[in-house]
Structures are given as structure tokens and as C-alpha cells.
Amino acid sequence: MITVSVAGGSQPEISALVNRVNEEYPGEVRFAVFDTNINIADDTTWDYVHCESELAMAEKAVELVADEKADILLKGIIPTHTILKELLNKRHGLKTQKVLSHVALIDMPAKNKSFILTDSAMNIAPTTESMIEIVENVKQVAKKTGISKPKIALLSSAETFNPKMPSSVLATEVAEHFKDSEDSIVYGPISFDLATSEESCEHKRFEAPIKGDADILVVPTIDTGNTLYKALTIFADATAGGTLVGTKIPVVLTSRSDSTESKLHSLKFAMQQL
Secondary structure (H helix, E strand, O other), rough: OOOEEEEEOHHHHHHHHHHHHHHOOOOOOEEEEEEEEOOOOOOOOOEEOOOHHHHHHHHHHHHHHOOOOOOOEEEEOOHHHHHHHHHOHHHHHOEEOOOOOOOOOEHHHHHHHEEEOOOOOOOOOOOOHHHHHHHHHHHHHHHOOOOOOOOEEEOOOOOOOOOOOHHHHHHHHHHHOOOOOOEEEEEEEOOOOHHOOOHHHHHHHHOOOOOHHHHHOOOHHHHHHHHHHHHHHHHOOOOOEEEOOOOOOOOEEEOOOOHHHHHHHHHHHHHHOO
């Protein structure tokens, strides 16, 4: 039985998600919901705990995972900074890595293609040191989801080193750090098309350890990642769902604007990481 702790969960958006999960995983997933709102569901849907404030919602939801009584933390209708502040409270001991990062699973049925994208939601402009940590985080996610030796592409505008292009410099330095890695292939700088399209590689006669077959795309800035994430979901009909990693348990950060399908995708991705 997987237990999901939900801060701000007694809401129609979360109820719709829980109903979908219960349909697909009957009897396999339990939800513990913390909210200041009245309970909008019955006892068969979730376990409900009334809270007096948003802070109390965050505290109780995080305490449940910290006490190992829940496996996944899900942000419902509560400000992100409130849940993150409690998550990072040292008394819980939940942070395991130097850097927290966002990892998203992107599925593109029309292209029969899937890949992992990081970091489109947490780190604004990573330094070389923090980018190395982001790569380490996503390597662990890849292994948990069945990719034994992931091909990790460090994105830039082009595939050649350019000292005047910060993303190119960053990719070169990070790739150098991982050059002797035996559990992954970390390559960059590389452009998006060469990282994801074998046809583009053939057309450009591109030869590299990654030739259109990247398992993971690592973006140089949050602007690049956020734009790519939204462009793929809006214009390419991609299904995307992400989790926060670098903690003992997967954390699902949903948005009120996310579709039920997107929330479900994120939760399924989190379940794969257990």
C-alpha cells in the first residue's frame, strides 16, 4: 500500500485526481488529506485531518512523511513556498542532497518518444557545482525508473564550445566532470534537435555519444526549461508530470492550472521512484 500525504487536499481538483488514482489502482494507494477546508469526500476516498491554518497543513503533511507513515508528499492547494519551507525544516531530516531539483517525465505519444527533463522549476541559473548536483539527482531518478545507464544531454544552442555562450561553457565544464562516469553518459554542449532527433543527426552528420537518443535533457536555466516544458505540453500534445527530488521521498508539486491528467502523470512518476 502506497500512502500519499496531501497538504491542501480537500479541494475539487485533488478529489478528481484521487478518483482517477482509485480507478486505476484500486486498493493500492491511500491518501491522507490535510486542509483548512471542510472535508468534501467520504471516508472511503481519503483520511481527512482538519487544520487551523496553511502552516498547520504543511506541518502535518510533512510530519507524516518524516515519520515514515507516508511515501509521497503531494502539494495540493497551498502556496509552494509554504510547503517547501516546512519540507526543508531541519527537524524533519528530509533533505538528502545538496541541491533540490525538479525532474519531469515528458511523454510524446505522437512522436512515440519519452524523455526526462530537468530542471524547469527549481534552480534559476545553476552554477557548474549546482548543475553537477542536478545531474546526480536525475541519475538516481533514472535508475529508479529502470534506466540503468542513462544518456544525459546538456543542452545549449549549439553542439560546439563557445566561450561567449554561458550555456556552452556550463555544459562543457559539467561534461568534463562526468567524463569518467561508468553509470551514465553525460554529454554536452548539444542542441535540442541533436539530442532528441536521429534524423537531425543523420542530416547534420553528427557523431557523438548521444545521437538523437537522449534519455535525459538538462537545461542550462529555469527560463529554458520552463519554456520547453510549456511549449511541449501546449503545442506538441505532450503529457508532462514532475517531482521534486533531493529528499528522502518524492515530492509532487501540482498547480491549480494543471489538468487532472498532468497531476496523475506526476503522481505515477513519483510512484515509480519508490
